[in-house]
Amino acid sequence: MGRRSHLGLTWRRLVLLAALAAAGQKGMSRDALVGLFWPEVDASRARAALSQALYALKRDSGVDELVLGYDVLTLNSGIVSSSGAVIIFMRRVQLLA
Numbered sequence: 001m002g003r004r005s006h007l008g009l010t011w012r013r014l015v016l017l018a019a020l021a022a023a024g025q026k027g028m029s030r031d032a033l034v035g036l037f038w039p040e041v042d043a044s045r046a047r048a049a050l051s052q053a054l055y056a057l058k059r060d061s062g063v064d065e066l067v068l069g070y071d072v073l074t075l076n077s078g079i080v081s082s083s084g085a086v087i088i089f090m091r092r093v094q095l096l097a
Contacts, residue, residue: 012037016033030050066079
């Protein structure tokens with residue numbers, strides 16, 4: 001299990017949120033995210049880990065539609081702006097540094 005923030009989010013999930021925020025409306029492909037976060041894991045297990053991380057982000061935020069798309073993932077701009085997600089991430093890092 002990864003290091004957790006005071007909200008219970010692992011660092012990997014916070015960085016995943018930040019990566020999606022940084023990608024903006026163009027989003028990021030699942031393959032790119034898998035390569036970034038789970039390069040040492042075989043493809044099927046890495047995709048499962050990404051699905052679990054996305055589920056956990058949705059569960060922890062209480063917003064089912066936090067992340068949109070299937071092959072290309074984006075943050076739901078109707079719920080959180082990319083800049084807002086980056087600010088949330090930066091605050092978590094600052095609180096835990």
